[in-house]
Amino acid sequence: MTTLRLRPEDPADTGPVRRVLAAAFARPDVATPPEVGLVDELRDSDAWIPELAMVAEYGGEVVGYALLTRVRVKSDGDPTPAPALALGPVGVAPHRQRVGHGTAVVQAALDAATELGERLVVVLGNPAYYRRFGFGRADRMGLTSPWSGLGEPWQALVLPPATSDAPAPPQGEVLFPPPWSKV
Numbered sequence: 290m291t292t293l294r295l296r297p298e299d300p301a302d303t304g305p306v307r308r309v310l311a312a313a314f315a316r317p318d319v320a321t322p323p324e325v326g327l328v329d330e331l332r333d334s335d336a337w338i339p340e341l342a343m344v345a346e347y348g349g350e351v352v353g354y355a356l357l358t359r360v361r362v363k364s365d366g367d368p369t370p371a372p373a374l375a376l377g378p379v380g381v382a383p384h385r386q387r388v389g390h391g392t393a394v395v396q397a398a399l400d401a402a403t404e405l406g407e408r409l410v411v412v413l414g415n416p417a418y419y420r421r422f423g424f425g426r427a428d429r430m431g432l433t434s435p436w437s438g439l440g441e442p443w444q445a446l447v448l449p450p451a452t453s454d455a456p457a458p459p460q461g462e463v464l465f466p467p468p469w470s471k472v
């Protein structure tokens with residue numbers, strides 16, 4: 290039986306990941322969707338966390354991708370922004386959509402983040418999809434961003450504490466690194 294394998298990406302995955310994202314986010318008005326360049330730029334930046342770039346492999350083929358990268362949360366009165374994660378892009382090759390790969394690869398990335406002791410993940414996306422992972426409205430959790438005004442699509446998830454002395458999830462203004470300005 291062919292099984293789905295979930296694992297962090299390795300250097301050989303760069304091309305296959307580009308192809309999966311290009312197909313998943315294909316639009317008639319652009320040759321290459323911006324999500325492809327976003328991942329390439331994040332990979333070359335300080336925001337990249339190798340353990341949290343997750344691929345889904347089916348029958349030896351990369352068919353899905355979920356990426357968590359570093360963002361910072363600036364709260365009033367605290368000079369040092371706190372670490373958090375942004376989820377995205379998330380994409381599944383069109384010929385393998387709607388069979389659970391997207392859910393599996395996102396959950397694998399979130400589980401890996403929990404193991405690393407991360408406390409907060411933000412995402413901009415369709416609430417109908419992300420609520421299955423426990424995401425809720427970020428504005429109601431005291432989190433702002435350039436996308437706060439969109440309301441429901443601006444979402445956040447508090448991860449369970451890995452240890453009893455884990456820091457509280459941060460609140461405040463979420464600061465995205467420069468590659469995010471492309472999307």
Ligand SMILES: CC(C)(COP(=O)(O)OP(=O)(O)OC[C@H]1O[C@@H](n2cnc3c(N)ncnc32)[C@H](O)[C@@H]1OP(=O)(O)O)[C@@H](O)C(=O)NCCC(=O)NCCS
Pocket residue numbers: 313314379380381382385386387388389390391392393413414415417418
């Ligand atoms: C969104 C995406 C990652 C989901 O992956 P998938 O492997 O097809 O999804 P799964 O099989 O794990 O889950 C299927 C469920 O997601 C829902 N779903 C799929 N795409 C969705 C979308 N764009 N918005 C809302 N719900 C969606 C399905 O209705 C289905 O719901 P159900 O479980 O209640 O029946 C994939 O369809 C994709 O790559 N889409 C294009 C890229 C994209 O839009 N990515 C960002 C998502 S906000």
